[in-house]
Amino acid sequence: MTTAQHTPKLTARGAATRTRIVAAAADLVREHGAAGTSLDDVMAASRTSKSQLYHYFANKEDLLRAVAWQQTDRIVEAQRPDLDQLDSLAGLRRWRDKFVAARDGAQNVGGCPLGSLASELADGDPQTRVVLQKCFAAWASPLLIGLTAMRDQGHLRPDADPDALAEAIMAALQGGLLLSKTSRSSRPLARALDMAIDHVASFATVREAPVA
Amino acid sequence: MTTAQHTPKLTARGAATRTRIVAAAADLVREHGAAGTSLDDVMAASRTSKSQLYHYFANKEDLLRAVAWQQTDRIVEAQRPDLDQLDSLAGLRRWRDKFVAARDGAQNVGGCPLGSLASELADGDPQTRVVLQKCFAAWASPLLIGLTAMRDQGHLRPDADPDALAEAIMAALQGGLLLSKTSRSSRPLARALDMAIDHVASFATVREAPVA
DNA sequence: CGAGAACTGGACCAGCAAGTCCAGTTTTCT
DNA sequence: AGAAAACTGGACTTGCTGGTCCAGTTCTCG
CATH class of the missing domain: 1.10.357.10 (Tetracycline Repressor, domain 2)
Known part of the structure; x- marks a missing residue:
């Protein structure tokens, strides 16, 4: 299905990072729920930094929407x-x-x-x-x-x-x-x-x- | 049904306070979810203090169990x-x-x-x-x-x-x-x-x- | 009445949350 | 090459969280 939606301008590396973030977030959310998953958790699990999270997503809610597609x-x-x-x-x-x-x-x-x-x-x-x-x-x-x-x-x-x-x-x-x-x-x-x-x-x- | 469970020693006033807390918490949880409801919110809505919350309930989880019965x-x-x-x-x-x-x-x-x-x-x-x-x-x-x-x-x-x-x-x-x-x-x-x-x-x- | 239990008020704490900011690196494209 | 854009690192801020603590008041009951 490949349910992607917004892609401003992604390099190969950028796409990989974004994928890594969503995958990690999806795992965490499945296990601990949306409220139970902090961005710090996502950072740690995806080996990224705050600025990366906010580079690819507007805010937590935006990330959660991507997680929904992923799930x-x-x-x-x-x-x-x-x-x-x-x-x-x-x-x-x-x-x-x-x-x-x-x-x-x-x-x-x-x-x-x-x-x-x-x-x-x-x-x-x-x-x-x-x-x-x-x-x-x-x-x-x-x-x-x-x-x-x-x-x-x-x-x-x-x-x-x-x-x-x-x-x-x-x-x-x-x-x-x-x-x-x-x-x-x-x-x-x-x-x-x-x-x-x-x-x-x-x-x-x-x-x-x-x-x- | 009256699904109460633990009652160490309640005076009339104490019972009223406890009831007030659970009722307020139930309203808040129904509207904002368990994670979206803070004890401070419950305090404000039930006109109680922290010490009262912890006098009647061991912790937040304990309060949430009472809320489940109430719902x-x-x-x-x-x-x-x-x-x-x-x-x-x-x-x-x-x-x-x-x-x-x-x-x-x-x-x-x-x-x-x-x-x-x-x-x-x-x-x-x-x-x-x-x-x-x-x-x-x-x-x-x-x-x-x-x-x-x-x-x-x-x-x-x-x-x-x-x-x-x-x-x-x-x-x-x-x-x-x-x-x-x-x-x-x-x-x-x-x-x-x-x-x-x-x-x-x-x-x-x-x-x-x-x-x- | 008086002692102990039930009850109350609220200051305080340590940790963690989302979100901001800026300085620096890497890639792309002409 | 070199400028613009994509990307990255992480310190920092602000506000809130559950939970603790203690001092004081009110009630119960012998």
């Missing part, structure tokens, strides 16, 4: 190729399984890097809120594409609304991740995603038994 | 009596409608006071995590009761798992609130809750048309 890129990247094969119930279930397994692999510590960021920043700067919104949309895009394909190929009834389905799945995903992080168990996430996929299945033209 | 109490209280009549699909839909309307009434600003707190604190102090977990359980309890009643009365098939259903609904709720807060629209919340209720309906013994 989105990472998420989408990590879920390929499954994310590109969400055009069948089997594909959805495969994706679900991988997702749940990945959370278990991380001991269900830390929720969604993007969801946490949204929870923390969506009520602040409007500019940031819009970025977060676009990040969610970017993530949901493959879902939307898959569902639309399913409907167009006649696997879903014509009255199925891919947009509504994708949004509901994302909600189940985010809520499931939040509860999973709180209870340190993948169960809420698994149940939420099962519900969401069953919901899609309820629009299928070919009946089949639910997962449960 | 839970407020949420549950605000949703009565609908929360006590979740023993039918009609009851669930009534609750859904009120909830969505309330979010619209608040211009969809600010997510779930409990959800935001969980997102921010669940990865920190384990003691706090457990409190958050219990808060979610307390909130979900009426849901669980209603669903269990529905099954016991034969309105849901015997293989319906009230616990799983309640958890999935809570996930949809939290995820819907997060996306709604990010997009400043109640649509994601509405879609998520519709999905969740349709999911419950899919276990109903008496068939009926879905909402959509």
